[in-house]
Amino acid sequence: MDTHFTKRGFLPVHDPATRFRRFPQLSSLDELGGSLPERLEQDDFRDQIRRTIIPRWPEDELRQSSLDELRLYYVRLGFLASAYINQVSQPRVHLLPSVLAVPLCHVCRILQRPPILSYDGYALYNWRRLDRRGPIALGNLETIQNFVKLEDEHWFILVHVEIEAIAAEILAAINRAEPALHGHDGDTADECLRDIADALEKQTKVLRRIPERMRPQLYHRTFRPYIRFFEQVSYEGVADQPMNFRGETGAQSSIMPALEAFMKLQHRQTILTEHLADLRRFMPIEHQALLGEIQAMPSPRACTSPEKFNAVLEAMAAFREVHYGWADSYVHQRTDDPRGTGGTPYMKWLKQLIDETRAAKQPSSRSWVDVITGGHGLSGASS
Template sequence: MQSAASQDSELLRPSYARRGFLPETDPRAAFPPDSPYAALDEIGRDLPSLLYDKGFRAYARALRIPRWNGPESEPAQPQLRLYYLRVGFLASAYVNQVGEEPAAILPRNIAEPLVDAAKRLRRPPILSYDGYALYNWKRFCKEAPIALGNIDTIQNFVHMYDEHWFILVHVEIEAIAADILGAIASIHRRLAHDENADIDAELWGIQNAVQRQVDVLKRIPEHMDSSLYYRTFRPYIRFFENVAYEGVDRGPMQFRGETGAQSSIMPTLIAFMKIPHQRSVLTDHLDDMRNYMPAEHRALINEVEGMPDIRKAARKEPFNAILEAMADFRRVHFSWAQEYINRRMDDPRGTGGTPYMRWLQQMLTETEAHRI
């Protein structure tokens, strides 16, 4: 049974040590057949085919999408997340349909349900990393790990396994983060009782987990063609720029598109290791990415930021090993950004709207400089 202190702590919630930042239970893959939202599942399955048609936007404007009127309690969260996923995919497909100019208006029948669902989830009304990856997977064997080979996506933009693979690599990386969060929670508990506690085992556990994440990230080229990524499904996760949401009493809006920078893993590690990234327009972008994370993940990062600096309690070897693993992750990420995007596109902005190459290099340099 959790103590009162544990109940007030987001970090000490047991599910993080089991699932990382993935949902506490596997995402819902479909609505019940008699649900008023079941039609969204069919639209989602058909979406990759519909997007080949130049008449897709006219089709989408005629859709009747029911507004969410279900409960918002914890047991109902999987259905609400699926609703957000389905409508979010539809909105990004409409605005950024490949082969067409980006749409300047998101029609009322899509805009209003999306804005309403996003408000309930306390997040901006655009498909973000949570809907594209954290809630967008299912297991073939429920008893087997959340890992490549045992997982598939629920929704896609294109009929290409490359997009499945891109998403699923991120899902396994998120699953591995459970060991990181479990170790940080253990350190938090132990140092609260004894500021001189030996935390070597937990630190080496974090290093091992980050290195395993690096190994998964390195697998990207196995099923993802760099000549196809940037012109097939990447445009669909791009940011919205000056898009008016019809029926919403606001002017044209800007929202950051889906990006791995919206994952909570690296911000949590930065907060835990107290890496002092120099304030700049790039770190301002990074801070803004937190607004696109689930609210509970933002709370966890804030809690970790409030932890004391572990440099006094840590020995040099495991502390520096974590930093080297983080730097290794950033090096691999930087190399894939070069290979899959930078060589093939003139736009210096990533899907989140950031000047990603400068940003990635700055993060790498400052991570390496923080060694004891």
């Protein structure tokens, strides 16, 4: 496993670029992105965009030296495309004009990803630290790009960023566990599982903070519509046939898929698990490769204690329960549409994942004697 995963989780190796320093000819996108919330309040936003000259990304291949600004270019274009299709004050449209479609598809081809704003562009590449020496944590973070002026959207994004930063502890533990599993070193593997469960508990505490600065009524009607999936959208100048793409969703995060791959957690094959597999297409290619590496590791089930193994599964289920609760109060209670921003029947899907995660627990290692005597053995029972 590359060391940057164990230090940064699924966040980029370097803090995201906030402006185009290497390619100053793209600086108009910084201005356009910064004014996007105000522009979206105007009825002629779409007319403005069609008249705008969007500079093309100046390279045709992926180069590590310009990767940070390439991702920023994708963020700017991804936000503009979703804003154009889903402008809240106007009827939804199904044609992305060539001024956006052509450069967006170009950058997404280089990044080897579908041409729509996904979780990586909305969260993983969309933050900066107020104090560069401080932690990647709430209170020291700000977003780079937003759809609306409201603090609620900033908070929503940045909660996810801190959760992703904590994932470095999970990946570091998985990395330490691999040689222990190959060598059947149960004690070391147990320590790694304990660290994973502890990190998951930290992530759950951060996820519980969502209501501190995000109001359900505003989330549902002000910025959630902008991260909705594209349904039968034509990309002018790129493709003749309308296309469908999943919108931004936390299900595109690589954290839970990494844990499921490590724990060898199998879900019942349904249309929901087909959706789950399809969502991987929207993850960065390096994340997809890491998931394959983790899947190839030995299972921890055989050489770890049931208690430590089950603690990880319970921590995963607890995190998902909090997510389920927010999905219910922020979305489900406010709409009749059973589909989430990724296009999936999210409530049914989330419940299935919670139930099947707990169902994968191992039987306790305690004997029937321990159960009836409280762990004191037969001598304790007769005293």
